Amino acid sequence: MKAEGTQVRDAGTAEACLPAGSIGLIFDLSVADHRGYRFPTLDVPAVEGEQELPKSLLRDRSPRLPEVTELEVVRHYTALSVLNHHVEKSLYPLGSCTMKYNPKINGELAQQPAAAFLHPDAPEGALQGLLAMLWHFERHLATIVGMEAVSLHPAAGAQGEMLGMKLFRAYHQQKGNQKREVLLPDSAHGTNPASVVLSGFTPRQIPSGPDGRIDLAALAEAIGETTAGIMITNPNTLGLFEHGIGEIAERIHAVDGLVYMDGANLNALMGLALPGQMGVDVIHLNLHKTFATPHGGGGPGAGPVGVSAALEPFLPVPLVARDGERFRIVTDRPHSIGRLHPYYGNVGVMLCAYAYVRSLGAEGLREASRAALINANYLMHKVDCAFPVAKRGACMHEFVSAAAWTRSHEVRNIDVAKRILDYGFHAPTVSFPLIVPDALMIEPTETETRRSLDLFAEALQAIAVEVREQPDVVRGAPHGTCIGRLDEAAAARRLRVRWNPPGEVDD
Amino acid sequence: MEIPDGLRYTKEHEWVRQEGAELVIGITDYAQEQLSDIVYVELPEEGAELVQDEPFGSVEAVKAVSDLCAPVSGVVESVNEALADDPGLINRSPYEEGWMVRARPSEAGELQELLSADQYGQLLAELEGEQG
Amino acid sequence: MSYVGHTREEGAAMLAEIGVASFDDLLAQIPERFRLTGLLALPPALSETELRRLFAEHLSHNYDPAQTPSFLGGGIYDHAIPAAVDGLSSRAEFSTAYTPYQAEVAQGTLAAIFEFQTMICELTGMDVANASMYDGASAAAEAVLLARAANKGTRVLLPETVHPRTRGVVATYLDGTDCRVELIPERDGRLDGAALAQALEGGDRVAALIVQQPNFYGCLEALDALPETLRAGTPRGPHLIVSADPLSLGLLAPPALFGAQTVVGDLQPLGIPPQGGGPTGGYFATRQAWIRRLPGRLVAEARDAAGRRGFTLTLQTREQHIRRDKATSNICTNSALLMLRATIYLALVGPQGLREVAGQCLARGRYARRRLGEISGVTAVHGGPWFREFVLRLPQSAEQVVARVLDEAGILAGIPLARFDPARERELLVAVTEKRSCAEIDALVAALSAVLAGAPRGNGRTGERKAGG
Incomplete structure (x- = not known):
C-alpha cells in the first residue's frame, strides 16, 4: 500500500531550475502589487512616517515579503497542509508525545471570539469569567495529580521543568542548604539535563537497571549532602512505572532533597494513581499531550506545574485567588520566584484543556488512561514478533521495541521508520530512549480502535518480512511520500535557512 | 577499519602523527564511521593552547556531536582550513586530508604514553565485543 | 465522553487475547499504596451542549470583546x-501534527517554517531566524543566554523602558547563572544615554543590552545614537539585543542596521488573537556567526535523491535531545501554529x-x-x-x-x-x-x-x- 500521494505545486517560474515535484514556496508566487488583504479606510488625518519620525529610524527599502492575492495564499497553504501527516489522517504512534485525538468542541470553545479576544490587562472586574475558569482549572489539575497547588504559567513542558528547578533553588536558598547536584536517570528526556544546567545545578546521571528502571543501589550511592533533588519521568520513557519511587523519594527527602516528576507520561495515570502520594514535590503536566490540546506542529503547548505545600509560596506571580464569588489577580507574594510568563501562561491552550477535563469528568479521565494502557499492551503484544520489545512484562501507556536485529540485513531503525510512512502511518519515536539500541518508541493512545492497532501491527509485521526478503525496499524508503528521503548532511554542510530572490541564491 | 602503524592513538579516538617538531592531530577511521556524515568542525584559533585531555573543539554530524579532547598539551600552529568548506574530508580521508590541527608540543613525554596502533586495535576489538 | 477507541467489553477481549486476565494485572507494577481506589473529586462529565452552556455562562462574566x-x-x-489566517491555520493538517521529525510527511509545516524564517530575516535584517519561542519575553531571555555564551559577559543591562514583565522574565531566567541584571534609568520615556555610557565604561564585562523598540511607553529609542561599542558588533563585545514589534518593522528600519546581534519580539501583532495573554509566540533572529548557538528548531532547504527541493530540521546537535546538558537551550517547543499564523498574515498583507x-x-x-x-x-x-x-x-x-x-x-x-x-x-x-x-x-x-x-x-x-x- 502506498501512502496517499499528494500533488505538490509545480515550481513557479521564479525557481524554474527546480525539478518538478519540488516543494513550492509562497515567494515563488509573488507578483508586484498583488494584495491579499485590505485595511480599513483611513478616517483620520493622514500623516507620513517621514514627517513624524526621524529618517534615521525609518526603513529605506521594503522587506521582500511576497505580494499575492488572498486566493493564492489560500491555495498555497491548503496545498502545503495536505503534505503533513496528522492525527486526523491515521495513527500517529510517536512515543512520549501522546498523539491522541483532539476533540473538536474543545478548540471551538477556546477559540470563540468572546474568549480569544480578551485582553489580559483589562480591569479585573471585566475578566471575572476568565479568572474563574483559570481558578477552577488550576484546582482540577491539582486534584488530578494530587498536589497542593498548581501554577499555570509554563508555556511548555520544558519551561515547566525550568520552573521546577527554580523552585528547587528557592527552597534550598530559603533553608540555607548548600545543594549542587540534580540526579537524572539515563533514560531521561533531553530537556531534563538541559533544564538542570540552565538553572545552575549540575546533572548527575543514574544508570538504569536491567529491568529498565532506576538502579536503586546506584542511586543510593549517588545521594549525598549536595543532592538538590532528582528528576524522574514516571512512567519512564520505556513505558514502565518506576515502582521504587516511594523509596527513592524517602531517600531524597532524607538529605532534604526534592523530587521532580516529569509528567510527560501522565496519560498512563489519570484516575489510577496520584503522583502527590508518591512523595513528589514538583510535577509538570503537558496539556498538549495528556489533555488533548492540538500539538500545532510542535507548539504552542502548555506545561502547568503542580507543587507540594512546602513549595507553594515560591510559585511565580501572578496567581488567581478566590474571595467568595470574586476572583482576584494576586501579585504580592514575597517568596515568589517572580515572573516566568508575561501574563498567566498559555490561556488559550488552558481553556481548551479545561473543556477536555470538564467533558470527561473523573470517570472519563480514568477511562482514558485505562484504555491507553490496554491499547499499548495489546499493540506491544502484536508487534513483539516483528520488533522485539526491549523490556519484558506489562507496559503502561507506551513501549519500546528494538530494531537492532535488522542491522544484520544492513537496515537501520531509521529505515524501518521511513518504511512505516509508506504504509500510511506516522513513524514511532526513533533512537530514544538512548539506553535501548535502535529503539522504536511506540505510544498508540486510548483514542485508537482495535482495528487501527491491528492495521499498524500488520504493517510492522510486513516490514519485518521486507527487511529479510527485500532490504533494498526498506533502505530506500519512503517511496510513496511527496518527496524522497532528504540529504540532511548535505543540507547541514551547505546551509540555506532562508529563501533568496533569484539571482541572490548563491550569495 | 584502518589503523595506520606509526601513529599514536587515544581512547577518545584521536590520532597523533609526529612530523618533525610538530604533531598533527585528527580523529580515527572508527570515530568518523561512528559519527557518520560530518557536517561541521569547530577548531581552535592559531596560537591557542592545548591542554592534555581538555576539549579543544568539536566535530558535528547530523544527529551526533563529539568534543575533541587534546591528546597532548601544546600550542596550535595551524588548523586545516579546508575542513570549513568540506568537512566530509574527515569521512573520506581521516588520516590524511582530514587532519585537524598542527601543534607544537609542550610536554615531552605525553606522546609516548598514548596508545600504539596495536593497543588501539585491541581497544576497538573490546568495544565491538561489548556491542555485539 | 472520553473518546476512547474501544468499549469495556472490547477492552476485556483485547486483554484476553494477549493473555492478560484482568486490567488490574496491568497495574501490578504500581505499588498498591499509590493506586487510587475511589474517583477523583471532579465535577460530573458534560455533553457538548452542557459544555457550551458552561462556557457561555463563564464568558458572560467578562467584557464582550x-x-x-x-x-x-x-x-x-x-x-x-484576516479571516484567511483563521481558516488556514485551523486546518487539522497543521494543528494536529507534531514537530516535523519525519520530514517526508511534514513538508507542509517545514515549508511554512522556512517561509517564516525568511520573512523574519527580511523584517529584521538578520541572517537567520528560528521558529521556536514561546513569547517575546522568553525570546529576550534566550537572547541574553546566547550573548552570555558568546562573550562570557556577566552583566545584563536592562533599561527601565523595557516592558517590566519582560524584565521580570529575563531576571527569572538568569537566576542561578553568573549573570546579573543592571537597570538603566529612563529619561523622558527613553533610556538614559548618559547612564548607559557610564554602565558600559566600568565594571565587569557586559553580556548584553536589551532595547525594546518601540519601548514600553510607545516611544522610539534612538537606536542610531547608541554607543559605538554596542553598534560595532565585535566578537567578544557586548551584544545589542533589540526587542522589536514585528508590525512596526513595516515602517521602521531593520534593527540589524544598528548593530543588533540578536533581534527578538512577540508575534502577537501578526494575526494572533490576544487569548488572555497567551499563547502569542516569539521570534528570534540572529547573525550567521551565532547560528550554532541558536536556541530551538531551525529548518533548512534540502534535496532528495531526485534533486527535488524539500525542507528539513537542521543543526539538531545544538538541541537538548542530542546535546542534553550542553544544549544551547532547554526549549523543545516549535511554535509552529503561531508562526504559521504570522506567516499567513505577512503573506496576505505583503x-x-x-x-x-x-x-x-x-x-x-x-x-x-x-x-x-x-x-x-x-x-x-x-x-x-x-x-x-x-x-x-x-x-x-x-x-x-x-x-x-x-x-x-x-x-x-x-x-x-x-x-x-x-x-x-x-x-x-x-x-x-x-x-x-x-x-x-x-x-x-x-x-x-x-x-x-x-x-x-x-x-x-x-x-x-x-x-x-
Whole structure:
C-alpha cells in the first residue's frame, strides 16, 4: 500500500531550475502589487512616517515579503497542509508525545471570539469569567495529580521543568542548604539535563537497571549532602512505572532533597494513581499531550506545574485567588520566584484543556488512561514478533521495541521508520530512549480502535518480512511520500535557512 | 577499519602523527564511521593552547556531536582550513586530508604514553565485543 | 465522553487475547499504596451542549470583546486578523501534527517554517531566524543566554523602558547563572544615554543590552545614537539585543542596521488573537556567526535523491535531545501554529500592507493623542518620536477612570501604569491600532471628558457583568 500521494505545486517560474515535484514556496508566487488583504479606510488625518519620525529610524527599502492575492495564499497553504501527516489522517504512534485525538468542541470553545479576544490587562472586574475558569482549572489539575497547588504559567513542558528547578533553588536558598547536584536517570528526556544546567545545578546521571528502571543501589550511592533533588519521568520513557519511587523519594527527602516528576507520561495515570502520594514535590503536566490540546506542529503547548505545600509560596506571580464569588489577580507574594510568563501562561491552550477535563469528568479521565494502557499492551503484544520489545512484562501507556536485529540485513531503525510512512502511518519515536539500541518508541493512545492497532501491527509485521526478503525496499524508503528521503548532511554542510530572490541564491 | 602503524592513538579516538617538531592531530577511521556524515568542525584559533585531555573543539554530524579532547598539551600552529568548506574530508580521508590541527608540543613525554596502533586495535576489538 | 477507541467489553477481549486476565494485572507494577481506589473529586462529565452552556455562562462574566472598543496595549494589541489566517491555520493538517521529525510527511509545516524564517530575516535584517519561542519575553531571555555564551559577559543591562514583565522574565531566567541584571534609568520615556555610557565604561564585562523598540511607553529609542561599542558588533563585545514589534518593522528600519546581534519580539501583532495573554509566540533572529548557538528548531532547504527541493530540521546537535546538558537551550517547543499564523498574515498583507498598517497606527495614534490632550487636565507625558502607544497623565487615579469609562461607555481606555509602578498612579498607557475608527476615538474622548468632569453615570454597559446581564 502506498501512502496517499499528494500533488505538490509545480515550481513557479521564479525557481524554474527546480525539478518538478519540488516543494513550492509562497515567494515563488509573488507578483508586484498583488494584495491579499485590505485595511480599513483611513478616517483620520493622514500623516507620513517621514514627517513624524526621524529618517534615521525609518526603513529605506521594503522587506521582500511576497505580494499575492488572498486566493493564492489560500491555495498555497491548503496545498502545503495536505503534505503533513496528522492525527486526523491515521495513527500517529510517536512515543512520549501522546498523539491522541483532539476533540473538536474543545478548540471551538477556546477559540470563540468572546474568549480569544480578551485582553489580559483589562480591569479585573471585566475578566471575572476568565479568572474563574483559570481558578477552577488550576484546582482540577491539582486534584488530578494530587498536589497542593498548581501554577499555570509554563508555556511548555520544558519551561515547566525550568520552573521546577527554580523552585528547587528557592527552597534550598530559603533553608540555607548548600545543594549542587540534580540526579537524572539515563533514560531521561533531553530537556531534563538541559533544564538542570540552565538553572545552575549540575546533572548527575543514574544508570538504569536491567529491568529498565532506576538502579536503586546506584542511586543510593549517588545521594549525598549536595543532592538538590532528582528528576524522574514516571512512567519512564520505556513505558514502565518506576515502582521504587516511594523509596527513592524517602531517600531524597532524607538529605532534604526534592523530587521532580516529569509528567510527560501522565496519560498512563489519570484516575489510577496520584503522583502527590508518591512523595513528589514538583510535577509538570503537558496539556498538549495528556489533555488533548492540538500539538500545532510542535507548539504552542502548555506545561502547568503542580507543587507540594512546602513549595507553594515560591510559585511565580501572578496567581488567581478566590474571595467568595470574586476572583482576584494576586501579585504580592514575597517568596515568589517572580515572573516566568508575561501574563498567566498559555490561556488559550488552558481553556481548551479545561473543556477536555470538564467533558470527561473523573470517570472519563480514568477511562482514558485505562484504555491507553490496554491499547499499548495489546499493540506491544502484536508487534513483539516483528520488533522485539526491549523490556519484558506489562507496559503502561507506551513501549519500546528494538530494531537492532535488522542491522544484520544492513537496515537501520531509521529505515524501518521511513518504511512505516509508506504504509500510511506516522513513524514511532526513533533512537530514544538512548539506553535501548535502535529503539522504536511506540505510544498508540486510548483514542485508537482495535482495528487501527491491528492495521499498524500488520504493517510492522510486513516490514519485518521486507527487511529479510527485500532490504533494498526498506533502505530506500519512503517511496510513496511527496518527496524522497532528504540529504540532511548535505543540507547541514551547505546551509540555506532562508529563501533568496533569484539571482541572490548563491550569495 | 584502518589503523595506520606509526601513529599514536587515544581512547577518545584521536590520532597523533609526529612530523618533525610538530604533531598533527585528527580523529580515527572508527570515530568518523561512528559519527557518520560530518557536517561541521569547530577548531581552535592559531596560537591557542592545548591542554592534555581538555576539549579543544568539536566535530558535528547530523544527529551526533563529539568534543575533541587534546591528546597532548601544546600550542596550535595551524588548523586545516579546508575542513570549513568540506568537512566530509574527515569521512573520506581521516588520516590524511582530514587532519585537524598542527601543534607544537609542550610536554615531552605525553606522546609516548598514548596508545600504539596495536593497543588501539585491541581497544576497538573490546568495544565491538561489548556491542555485539 | 472520553473518546476512547474501544468499549469495556472490547477492552476485556483485547486483554484476553494477549493473555492478560484482568486490567488490574496491568497495574501490578504500581505499588498498591499509590493506586487510587475511589474517583477523583471532579465535577460530573458534560455533553457538548452542557459544555457550551458552561462556557457561555463563564464568558458572560467578562467584557464582550466584540462590543468593546479597546485601547489596551502594553504588549498585546487589537490588530485586525484576516479571516484567511483563521481558516488556514485551523486546518487539522497543521494543528494536529507534531514537530516535523519525519520530514517526508511534514513538508507542509517545514515549508511554512522556512517561509517564516525568511520573512523574519527580511523584517529584521538578520541572517537567520528560528521558529521556536514561546513569547517575546522568553525570546529576550534566550537572547541574553546566547550573548552570555558568546562573550562570557556577566552583566545584563536592562533599561527601565523595557516592558517590566519582560524584565521580570529575563531576571527569572538568569537566576542561578553568573549573570546579573543592571537597570538603566529612563529619561523622558527613553533610556538614559548618559547612564548607559557610564554602565558600559566600568565594571565587569557586559553580556548584553536589551532595547525594546518601540519601548514600553510607545516611544522610539534612538537606536542610531547608541554607543559605538554596542553598534560595532565585535566578537567578544557586548551584544545589542533589540526587542522589536514585528508590525512596526513595516515602517521602521531593520534593527540589524544598528548593530543588533540578536533581534527578538512577540508575534502577537501578526494575526494572533490576544487569548488572555497567551499563547502569542516569539521570534528570534540572529547573525550567521551565532547560528550554532541558536536556541530551538531551525529548518533548512534540502534535496532528495531526485534533486527535488524539500525542507528539513537542521543543526539538531545544538538541541537538548542530542546535546542534553550542553544544549544551547532547554526549549523543545516549535511554535509552529503561531508562526504559521504570522506567516499567513505577512503573506496576505505583503510589504505594502505592512507599511500601511504601521502607517495607520501612526495616524490614528496621533489623532487620538491630540484629541485626548485637548481634554482639560489631560496631558501627554513624553515628547519625541513615538509609534502607536502613548502615556497620558490624568488629573485623578487612572485605575478608577478606566473602570468608569468601561462602566459608562463600554470602552477600554488603556492600562493604568500604577500596576507596574505605584508612583505612576495617574498615568494611563493608551494604544491605538488600525482597528480604532475615528468614531471610536471620538467616543473615548467624550467618555473620558465626561468621567473627568464628574458627569452623572450614563445608562451604559457595566464592566462587571452579572450572570445573564
